[in-house]
Amino acid sequence: xxxxxxxxxxxxxxxxxxxxxSFNFSNAQEIIADENTEPVVKQKDSVANxxxxxxxxxxxxxxxxxxxxxxxxxxxxxLEAQGADLKGLTRCxxxxxxxxxxxxxxxxxxxxxxxxxxxxxxxxxxxxxxxLSQMNGDMDQMLKxxxxxxxxxxxDEMYEINKNGFLxxxxxxxxxxxxxxTPEEVRTFFNDIPxxxxxxxxxxxxxxxxxxxxxxxxxAKQAVIDRLKxxxxxxxxxxxxxxxxxxxxxxxxxxxxxxGKYTLNRKRPRMxxxxxxxxxxxxxxxxxxxxxxxxxxxxxxxxxxRGQEYDVxxxxxxxxxxxxxxxxxxxxxxxxxxxxxxxxxxxxxxxREFSDQEETKYEGGQMTNPxxxxxxxxxxxxxxxxxxxxxxxxxGEISEVxxxxxxxxxxKFKILTVTDRIDDxxxxxxxxxxxxKNLALQDKQIKAVEKWQTETIKDTYIKINGEYRxxxxxxxxxxx
Numbered sequence: 001x002x003x004x005x006x007x008x009x010x011x012x013x014x015x016x017x018x019x020x021x022s023f024n025f026s027n028a029q030e031i032i033a034d035e036n037t038e039p040v041v042k043q044k045d046s047v048a049n050x051x052x053x054x055x056x057x058x059x060x061x062x063x064x065x066x067x068x069x070x071x072x073x074x075x076x077x078x079l080e081a082q083g084a085d086l087k088g089l090t091r092c093x094x095x096x097x098x099x100x101x102x103x104x105x106x107x108x109x110x111x112x113x114x115x116x117x118x119x120x121x122x123x124x125x126x127x128x129x130x131x132l133s134q135m136n137g138d139m140d141q142m143l144k145x146x147x148x149x150x151x152x153x154x155x156d157e158m159y160e161i162n163k164n165g166f167l168x169x170x171x172x173x174x175x176x177x178x179x180x181x182t183p184e185e186v187r188t189f190f191n192d193i194p195x196x197x198x199x200x201x202x203x204x205x206x207x208x209x210x211x212x213x214x215x216x217x218x219x220a221k222q223a224v225i226d227r228l229k230x231x232x233x234x235x236x237x238x239x240x241x242x243x244x245x246x247x248x249x250x251x252x253x254x255x256x257x258x259x260g261k262y263t264l265n266r267k268r269p270r271m272x273x274x275x276x277x278x279x280x281x282x283x284x285x286x287x288x289x290x291x292x293x294x295x296x297x298x299x300x301x302x303x304x305x306r307g308q309e310y311d312v313x314x315x316x317x318x319x320x321x322x323x324x325x326x327x328x329x330x331x332x333x334x335x336x337x338x339x340x341x342x343x344x345x346x347x348x349x350x351x352r353e354f355s356d357q358e359e360t361k362y363e364g365g366q367m368t369n370p371x372x373x374x375x376x377x378x379x380x381x382x383x384x385x386x387x388x389x390x391x392x393x394x395x396g397e398i399s400e401v402x403x404x405x406x407x408x409x410x411x412k413f414k415i416l417t418v419t420d421r422i423d424d425x426x427x428x429x430x431x432x433x434x435x436x437k438n439l440a441l442q443d444k445q446i447k448a449v450e451k452w453q454t455e456t457i458k459d460t461y462i463k464i465n466g467e468y469r470x471x472x473x474x475x476x477x478x479x480x
Contacts, residue, residue: 057069057465058465059072059465059468060102060462060468062102062103063106063109063110063461063462064109065105065164067095067098069466071098075094076094095468095471096473096477099462099475100475102168103457103460104168104169104171107171108167111171113171115167116166118263118306119263119265122263124158124162127158128151128158129258130257133257142154172449175449176448179444180441181441185440186436186437189436189440190429199439200424200425200426201435202379203379203421203422203424204376204377204378204422205376205377205418206367206376206377206418206421207366207367207386207417207418207419208347208364208367208417208419209351209355209365209414209416210350210355210415211357211412211414212336212355212413213356213409214321214325214326214328214329215328216325217319217325220319220320220321223319224297224318228299228315229290231249231315232288232289232299235301242260242287242301243260243313246259246260246314246315249315249317250315250316250317251296251316252295252314259313260313260315260316261303261311261312263310263311263312264276264309264312266280266310267308272293274291274292274293275293275300282302284304285301285302285303287299288300288301296316297317297318297319299314300314301314321411329413332354333354333414333415336354336415347365347398347417347419348364356412372438373434374434376422389402389416393417398415399416400415401414402414402416450474453475454475457476457477462477464478
């Protein structure tokens, strides 16, 4: 099987998944009585072609769902805006992906997939707040942008989009979620690829790091605790608004625009354990005492309990770092780097002895690729910030000291090195087993989807209109 076929199919599926979260406001679910469409202007079947002029008729019907002529153009615009690589894909291929999306959602309804309405409404709330924050809180501007007469009309349509995306994802998970591949299947898959069609993997690096994090003083921690206690007292005794304090003071940028609100579910863990333990031990209307997580110190207001779901608001504060602590950390990593450069310590020894990064120190600083879960980082797919830090490093060379931050630490110092470099090479079963295993799994999932589609299309009302009847679809959407 040509590998490019596998990659092409999964680019489309990746684009479709991205499409679940885009606001293209296509008709979410509507039964069509009249299948006649307006005449269309024929054009080259290309994603790049945007000079189309046509009436916005019904392009397709899948079960109870419709696709309008304009939906594909809007979907392409959304995907491009989100950075999806559509190079080499035709409009017909992407239209087929939208049909597949509708087929999943339609079948999910037939299979009575349970919808968590509260979760979807909560997601809509977050999306509304996120969009508003980008528009400086101007609801009229947002309604004008999305061509809606009222906030409720916008919310209703966003709810339908999120609901149908959820249905499609759940149905797809039912089809492919339990599929696994055995080592023998991986070997067979690899051996069946003709030698001249085996993939070439790009240059890969193995990286190691040493991280020094400035220490937070006990005085700084106590100052944050006292401040949070003051917020709690002001709300409880003086009637101050907890939400207002969130907007002014919280350091959780992810929830600030929504007043610090999260919905927790006992059956579906969200947030770190310490946060959940406190929230699930509270009564409605109660404000917690300050407590610590890896992210800092919090207080929680429990607003509402609905069965297994808890609506909470929280304020997050992180202790300040003193200049003395910052200088001490910087001096320490400078000294560690000097010892590695002069040969007093190897990089791995220094990492195990001095690094504050628990995930890497016991591996001698060796970094794990979060995408592939191995130690290899493909140069062309590396995080841009990480790439900028190692791009000029020769093998075994130690980087200068970088100042960095993450969700937990507002400041940290680190040094990096390249421990191994693997140049462009044809796939090797032993060296590239994990990558080949992933390709074999994708291939097996594709075959499962194709089988499911073939059977489901036969039993589903499908009507393709206009120019799309000329498409050479991979699936039998035209039921020829």
